Amino acid sequence: MLKKRIFTPGPTPIPEQVMLAMAEPLIHHRSPEFKEILGRVNKNLQYVFQTGGPVLTLACSGTGGVESTFVSLFSPGDTVISVNSGKFGARWVEMPRVFGIKVAEIKVEWGRAADAGSVMKVLKEHPHAKAVYLTHTETSTGTRSDIESLSGAIRENSDALVCVDAISSIGVEEFQFDKWGIDVCVTGSQKGLMVPPGLAFVALSGRAMKAMDASRVPKFYFDLKKALRSHEKNDTPWTPSISLIRGTDAALQMIKSEGIENTWKRHSKIASAVRSGLKSMGLELFSQQPSNALTAVWVPQNIQWQVLNGILKESYGITLAGGQEAFIGRLFRISHMGYFDEMDAIGVLYGLEAALSGCGFNLEIGSGISAAQEVLSANWKNP
Amino acid sequence: MLKKRIFTPGPTPIPEQVMLAMAEPLIHHRSPEFKEILGRVNKNLQYVFQTGGPVLTLACSGTGGVESTFVSLFSPGDTVISVNSGKFGARWVEMPRVFGIKVAEIKVEWGRAADAGSVMKVLKEHPHAKAVYLTHTETSTGTRSDIESLSGAIRENSDALVCVDAISSIGVEEFQFDKWGIDVCVTGSQKGLMVPPGLAFVALSGRAMKAMDASRVPKFYFDLKKALRSHEKNDTPWTPSISLIRGTDAALQMIKSEGIENTWKRHSKIASAVRSGLKSMGLELFSQQPSNALTAVWVPQNIQWQVLNGILKESYGITLAGGQEAFIGRLFRISHMGYFDEMDAIGVLYGLEAALSGCGFNLEIGSGISAAQEVLSANWKNP
Numbered sequence: 001m002l003k004k005r006i007f008t009p010g011p012t013p014i015p016e017q018v019m020l021a022m023a024e025p026l027i028h029h030r031s032p033e034f035k036e037i038l039g040r041v042n043k044n045l046q047y048v049f050q051t052g053g054p055v056l057t058l059a060c061s062g063t064g065g066v067e068s069t070f071v072s073l074f075s076p077g078d079t080v081i082s083v084n085s086g087k088f089g090a091r092w093v094e095m096p097r098v099f100g101i102k103v104a105e106i107k108v109e110w111g112r113a114a115d116a117g118s119v120m121k122v123l124k125e126h127p128h129a130k131a132v133y134l135t136h137t138e139t140s141t142g143t144r145s146d147i148e149s150l151s152g153a154i155r156e157n158s159d160a161l162v163c164v165d166a167i168s169s170i171g172v173e174e175f176q177f178d179k180w181g182i183d184v185c186v187t188g189s190q191k192g193l194m195v196p197p198g199l200a201f202v203a204l205s206g207r208a209m210k211a212m213d214a215s216r217v218p219k220f221y222f223d224l225k226k227a228l229r230s231h232e233k234n235d236t237p238w239t240p241s242i243s244l245i246r247g248t249d250a251a252l253q254m255i256k257s258e259g260i261e262n263t264w265k266r267h268s269k270i271a272s273a274v275r276s277g278l279k280s281m282g283l284e285l286f287s288q289q290p291s292n293a294l295t296a297v298w299v300p301q302n303i304q305w306q307v308l309n310g311i312l313k314e315s316y317g318i319t320l321a322g323g324q325e326a327f328i329g330r331l332f333r334i335s336h337m338g339y340f341d342e343m344d345a346i347g348v349l350y351g352l353e354a355a356l357s358g359c360g361f362n363l364e365i366g367s368g369i370s371a372a373q374e375v376l377s378a379n380w381k382n383p
Numbered sequence: 384m385l386k387k388r389i390f391t392p393g394p395t396p397i398p399e400q401v402m403l404a405m406a407e408p409l410i411h412h413r414s415p416e417f418k419e420i421l422g423r424v425n426k427n428l429q430y431v432f433q434t435g436g437p438v439l440t441l442a443c444s445g446t447g448g449v450e451s452t453f454v455s456l457f458s459p460g461d462t463v464i465s466v467n468s469g470k471f472g473a474r475w476v477e478m479p480r481v482f483g484i485k486v487a488e489i490k491v492e493w494g495r496a497a498d499a500g501s502v503m504k505v506l507k508e509h510p511h512a513k514a515v516y517l518t519h520t521e522t523s524t525g526t527r528s529d530i531e532s533l534s535g536a537i538r539e540n541s542d543a544l545v546c547v548d549a550i551s552s553i554g555v556e557e558f559q560f561d562k563w564g565i566d567v568c569v570t571g572s573q574k575g576l577m578v579p580p581g582l583a584f585v586a587l588s589g590r591a592m593k594a595m596d597a598s599r600v601p602k603f604y605f606d607l608k609k610a611l612r613s614h615e616k617n618d619t620p621w622t623p624s625i626s627l628i629r630g631t632d633a634a635l636q637m638i639k640s641e642g643i644e645n646t647w648k649r650h651s652k653i654a655s656a657v658r659s660g661l662k663s664m665g666l667e668l669f670s671q672q673p674s675n676a677l678t679a680v681w682v683p684q685n686i687q688w689q690v691l692n693g694i695l696k697e698s699y700g701i702t703l704a705g706g707q708e709a710f711i712g713r714l715f716r717i718s719h720m721g722y723f724d725e726m727d728a729i730g731v732l733y734g735l736e737a738a739l740s741g742c743g744f745n746l747e748i749g750s751g752i753s754a755a756q757e758v759l760s761a762n763w764k765n766p
Contacts, residue, residue, distance in 0.1 A: 004408055011409040011625060019406040022626065025387055026394040026579055028702055059444050059581050061621040064604045099601045190622065196409055198442050198581050198624030218482045218601070221447045238444040239573065241581030241627070242394060243405065319411055 007348055008321040009139045009168055009294040011190040011197055012338035014247075018194055021250035022243045029240050037249050039234040044252035045201055048170060048193075048260060049185060051177035055203040056227045057248070059241045062167040062188030064222065065200025067095060069163060069184050072224035073208060075216040076100030079126050081160065082133040083114040087140035087324045088165060092133045099217045104129060110327070111296070113138075113145040113289040116153040123158050130211070131161040131183070136169035140324045142296035142333060143287040144173060148180045155181045161208055167191060170201070171255060172293045172337045174264045183208040189244060192263075192293070194251040194338040198244045204228075267292040269379060270336050270345045277349040277372035278334075281356070281363050286331055293337040296323070298330065303359050305329045311355040318351045342376050390731055391704040392522045392551055392677040394573040394580055395721035397630075401577055404633035405626045412623050420632050422617040427635035428584055431553060431576075431643060432568060434560035438586040439610045440631070442624045445550040445571030447605065448583025450478060452546060452567050455607035456591060458599040459483030462509050464543065465516040466497040470523035470707045471548060475516045482600045487512060493710070494679070496521075496528040496672040499536040506541050513594070514544040514566070519552035523707045525679035525716060526670040527556060531563045538564045544591055550574060553584070554638060555676045555720045557647045566591040572627060575650075575676065577634040577721040581627045587611075650675040653719050653728045656758040660732040661717075663754035664739070664746050669714055676720040679706070681713065686742045688712045694738040701734045725759050 006013055027033045038057070045055035058065055074080065078101050082093045085108035093105045104126045108114050114134065123129060132154050137144050151162045163184035166175055170185070171192025177185055183205040190197035202224065212225050226237040255263055271292035275285060278297055286296035299305045305322055309332070312318045323331030334348060349368040356363055389396055410416045421440070428438035441448055457463065461484050465476045468491035476488045487509045491497050497517065506512060515537050520527050534545045546567035549558055553568070554575025560568055565588065572582035585607065595608050609620040638646055654675035658668060661680055669679035682688045688705055692715070695701045706714030717731060732751040739746055 004410075006409055006411060008411045010622065011411060014409055023402040023406045026389055026397055026573075027387075028389060028391045028394060028704070029580070031702065059442070060447065060604065061442050061623075063621040064443070067604045095603045098603045188622070190409075190625075196624065196626035197412070197622045198627060220478045220481045221443065221450045222604070238446040239393065239571070239580045240444075241579065241624070242573075243579035244581060244624070244627075319414065321411070 002317045004317045004319070005344070005347065006319045007335050008319055009191070009333055009335040009337065010188065012194060012335055013340065014196060015194055015251065015254060015339045017254065018247045018250045022247040024246055026242055029236070029242055034242065035234040038240070038245060041245060041249050041252060042231065042234060044256055048252060048255060049177045049203045050175060050179065050260070051203050053203060053205055054228060054231050055201055056224060056231055057236070057240065057245060058200045058202065058227065059198065059238065060200050061197060062186060062200050063091065065186040065188065065202050066092060066165060068202060068222035068224050069186060070096045070101060071099055071217040071219040071222050073161070073184070073211045073215055074101050074130055075214060078102065078130045079104060079128060080131045080133060081106060081119070081122050081126060081129045083108060083119070083135060085112065085114060085135060085141065085143065086110055086138035088167070089135045089138060092165060111141045111143055111287045113143050114150065116150055119150060120153055120157060123154065123160065127158070129158070129160045131163050133163045133165065136164050136166040136175070137173060137291040137293045139168045139294065141287055142291050142294045143289050144169070144291035148176070151180045151182055161211060168293045168337065169291070171263060172267045173291065177203050189248060192337050193248065194254070195244060195247045198241050199248060267337060269376065270340065270342060271295065273342070273372040273375040274334060274336055274345050274349065276375050277368035280371035281353060281368035294333050294335040296331050296333045299332060300361055303356070303361055305332055308332070308355055308359050311358045312351055315358070316351040316354060318348060345372055345376070385700045387700045387702070388727070388730065389702045390718050391702055392574070392716055392718040392720065393571065395577060395718055396723065397579060398577055398634065398637060398722045400637065401630045401633045405630040407629055409625055412619070412625055417625065418617040420629060421623070424628060424632050424635060425614065425617060427639055431635060431638060432560045432586045433558060433562065433643070434586050436586065436588055437611060437614050438584055439607060439614055440619070440623065440628060441583045441585065441610065442581065442621065443583050444580060445569060445583050446474065448569040448571065448585050449475060449548060451583070451585060451605035451607050452569060453479045453484060454482055454600040454602040454605050456544070456567070456594045456598055457484050457513055458597060461485065461513045462487060462511060463514045463516060464489060464502070464505050464509060464512045466491060466502070466518060468495065468497060468518060468524065468526065469493055469521035471550070472518045472521060475548060494524045494526055494670045496526050497533065499533055502533060503536055503540060506537065506543065510541070512541070512543045514546050516546045516548065519547050519549040519558070520556060520674040520676045522551045522677065524670055525674050525677045526672050527552070527674035528672070530565070531559070534563045534565055544594060551676045551720065552674070554646060555650045556674065560586050572631060575720050576631065577637070578627060578630045581624050582631060650720060652759065652762060653723065653725060654678065656725070656728050656755040657717060657719055657732065659758050660751035660755035664736060664751035677716050677718040679714050679716045682715060683744055686739070686744055688715055691715070691738055691742050694741045695734055698741070699734040699737060701731060728755055728759070
């Protein structure tokens with residue numbers, strides 16, 4: 001009986017309540033019953049994004065969600081600034097160019113976050129840039145940017161829209177759409193929101209909605225103006241992913257009952273415990289500004305990732321993610337986002353201790369677990 | 384205990400096996416386990432479409448699937464011919480124009496199917512048309528076109544690609560992608576394939592794949608060339624809808640074990656029984672060329688659709704679909720596609736007899752059921 005545990009940075013584990021909601025018999029998407037569900041999802045998404053504005057639900061992956069913002073807000077010849085600090089940031093440089101949008105790229109070394117200084121410099125070189133695209137948590141490197149201060153600096157010095165890829169951070173890291181002055185934020189269902197992949201969520205500010213009036217990129221399926229008109233009536237322009245939306249409804253209710261501040265705190269505490277455990281095992285962390293969503297770890301010298309991964313999967317049922325692009329075989333990534341608790345943190349460290357030992361890595365058995373436990377026990381409730 | 388029955392032309396009822404497959408714990412989409420599932424889905428989709436070529440699985444609704452074909456195969460300034468015989472045909476006139484593709488529209492009265500003569504006439508007027516878009520089953524009217532003869536006529540007289548919206552017909556009506564010389568065929572998950580909405584499937588011929596080389600419409604998410612490159616490795620360019628694909632895997636295995644010819648025969652027999660039952664109840668059918676996927680029925684004089692619908696839903700747990708556009712309140716539509724059997728046919732007629740009686744409609748109790756039973760019993764197996 002090999003129990004399976006998926007600790008990849010998307011998909012993430014799905015709560016039983018969400019699975020059961022998705023297995024409910026279908027209801028028609030134009031029925032009052034479904035509109036009630038979508039209405040509740042719309043409202044609870046506002047809570048999770050911390051915004052009073054609309055958050056749209058699209059039937060596509062996160063990549064499709066980001067595309068909807070480029071094609072709905074800008075025109076060929078417009079310039080946007082894109083921060084590229086990993087595999088996904090690189091995609092937001094490539095994608096707008098396809099639609100004739102010019103991109104001023106800010107290249108950041110993998111494992112580091114963009115700093116306000118370099119963003120300001122590029123903004124000065126491109127004073128008419130229509131937007132700055134930032135990545136909150138870069139999934140390829142496990143690195144978090146300080147969106148609050150980046151957005152503050154951008155808003156103070158320009159009229160550019162602040163657009164955030166928060167695909168791996170919503171429901172994980174603190175995110176204040178309205179308070180931080182964000183204009184566009186995209187996330188996916190399969191990360192902090194604890195639902196299988198297939199949905200993208202797009203939050204928009206008043207400024208972002210106004211920008212749509214001037215947009216001349218051809219669009220149909222990803223036309224956010226159409227989506228907004230339907231959203232007002234708790235409806236969608238095309239057939240929605242009914243079952244995934246029911247799952248989202250269940251997941252958002254779980255987050256609401258935990259309280260979003262508590263959700264952020266849980267992730268922060270657990271991420272810190274995992275990092276402490278990994279370091280105590282003698283492993284080296286990759287990121288200079290580590291996220292609370294996932295931790296990227298250097299594969300130790302003389303250890304083969306494929307061998308380590310094989311033991312983790314076959315003997316312990318644990319699925320982690322490898323490195324991407326230039327870091328294939330050199331990094332591995334542990335996700336601790338979404339439906340992930342203290343016991344999961346201890347469990348993944350236990351599995352790693354066992355699998356690393358199996359690979360001949362020299363470590364003191366229990367060193368990772370006990371370091372993590374020390375972090376976690378500081379918050380143990382005494383009755 | 385009000386048992387719910389959804390007989391709408393998408394979403395359709397989901398088999399228990401499919402629900403359970405979707406509720407399986409997530410596996411990672413880049414794992415060998417998932418590639419095995421996607422590989423089997425790819426193979427079984429070929430069987431269902433009756434093609435040796437690739438059938439791509441996209442994370443979007445059917446509308447997104449059709450968009451992927453327009454943006455991946457054509458260029459601004461190209462002309463395509465689009466048959467508009469209902470709400471969905473109208474969408475395939477509007478959509479390509481958004482991307483700068485010229486459209487020669489063939490308008491067909493709602494409830495009728497396109498005939499080869501009028502298609503040939505427009506093809507003669509537009510000898511350089513790159514494609515003809517046909518709708519196999521128009522969901523708004525319950526009308527079936529004769530794709531085999533339309534395709535034959537087009538292929539004989541021109542080089543235009545034959546593109547078919549088979550969203551409501553795959554897994555319902557006989558469809559022979561290769562034998563009929565089809566170049567592009569799109570369907571959705573929530574119709575004959577018995578899966579919740581959220582996936583589109585796109586089959587492509589060699590000629591269609593070749594046409595992609597010249598395409599200059601800007602595209603990213605819906606770039607079928609990228610999707611094809613991944614498809615060869617049982618992979619996807621963006622995060623796929625893992626759970627919906629697991630559901631599709633289970634559903635396709637059910638169709639395979641029934642045998643696709645038997646699936647078509649079942650739909651034909653049941654549709655004919657439903658039509659016979661409805662007529663015997665004194666109702667009038669809308670379509671001149673009725674499909675086996677759904678039946679559109681005129682709301683009888685002096686009966687209010689809202690009242691009839693309310694009784695069906697609240698007293699009998701049956702959800703049907705109303706008319707669309709100019710036919711709101713004037714038509715209702717009964718879907719009998721997908722996971723729908725003889726007992727369902729008898730059941731929906733029973734519910735209609737009861738609800739119509741409740742509305743004061745003058746009918747002989749049992750007239751619909753017995754007419755349907757007469758059709759069905761001709762095929763009863765004697766042990």
